[in-house]
Amino acid sequence: MSDNLLEIRGLQVAFDGFRALDGVDLTVGAGELRFLIGPNGAGKTTLIDVITGLTRPTAGSVRFGGQELVGRREHQIVRLGVGRTFQTSVVFEELTVLENLDLAASFRRPLWSLLRSRRGVPETVDKALETTGLTALAGSRAGVLSHGQRQWLEIGMLIAQEPRLLLLDEPVAGMAQDERARTGELLTQVARDHTVIVVEHDMEFLRRYASQVTVLHEGRVLTEGSVEQVRADPRVQEIYLGRAREGAEDAVR
Numbered sequence: 001m002s003d004n005l006l007e008i009r010g011l012q013v014a015f016d017g018f019r020a021l022d023g024v025d026l027t028v029g030a031g032e033l034r035f036l037i038g039p040n041g042a043g044k045t046t047l048i049d050v051i052t053g054l055t056r057p058t059a060g061s062v063r064f065g066g067q068e069l070v071g072r073r074e075h076q077i078v079r080l081g082v083g084r085t086f087q088t089s090v091v092f093e094e095l096t097v098l099e100n101l102d103l104a105a106s107f108r109r110p111l112w113s114l115l116r117s118r119r120g121v122p123e124t125v126d127k128a129l130e131t132t133g134l135t136a137l138a139g140s141r142a143g144v145l146s147h148g149q150r151q152w153l154e155i156g157m158l159i160a161q162e163p164r165l166l167l168l169d170e171p172v173a174g175m176a177q178d179e180r181a182r183t184g185e186l187l188t189q190v191a192r193d194h195t196v197i198v199v200e201h202d203m204e205f206l207r208r209y210a211s212q213v214t215v216l217h218e219g220r221v222l223t224e225g226s227v228e229q230v231r232a233d234p235r236v237q238e239i240y241l242g243r244a245r246e247g248a249e250d251a252v253r
């Protein structure tokens, strides 16, 4: 049996004839921390939407742990062990950090165990608190968390569901420098027990925390490799620096 957790082949998505994905092939091994980059409109979010069942492809296949995901509904894909964060928050502000984690974890518990009175905190919730470093804030209302702490809570809510694959869409967007570093460490730690795909634009962040990078461009995989290999690729420089001339000077520095 192959060690590949995710095998995507010939994936196409068309919106009114426009090919947002145009034959994507992508293989991610079990236990990998893979970064996905590409300029605006490259198809990164569309790719995550297809893996998670939100968008149906016009052609191609997504095999996860040997099972075909195309054609399955979102909740079925979650149950198979694929978790994602959204760009909009899914945290309940009025609930505490612990309650948010407990609620997220509860989807795996059978109904009878939810109705039974429970003593203590489930192990998955404890582990999520510890991994995200939010133990001291367990009793705080989620509404008072900083932007960074909230992102970590969302990652914790995913971990509490025990997925095999986590898909994170720009986890450090809008974060201060110290929160970025903390997030990088968190992702590295999460990747010890899970396979993780991270969509991220920030090159400095990639340089520090990414080992394998896939570059998406115009709905296709342009290249893959280490951060250094990818940055040295003239085609990558062209797509980023082409835009840099339009104002985003730091794109591949």
Ligand SMILES: Nc1ncnc2c1ncn2[C@@H]1O[C@H](COP(=O)(O)OP(=O)(O)OP(=O)(O)O)[C@@H](O)[C@H]1O
Residues within 6 Å of the ligand: 015, 020, 038, 039, 040, 041, 042, 043, 044, 045, 046, 047
């Ligand atoms: N529902 C939709 N209907 C029509 N076009 C869409 C739809 N969703 C995405 N697109 C188009 O598909 C292309 C890929 O979009 P996508 O959001 O996947 O890119 P991205 O790489 O995630 O970009 P960004 O970095 O800006 O988030 C874009 O040209 C976008 O306008």
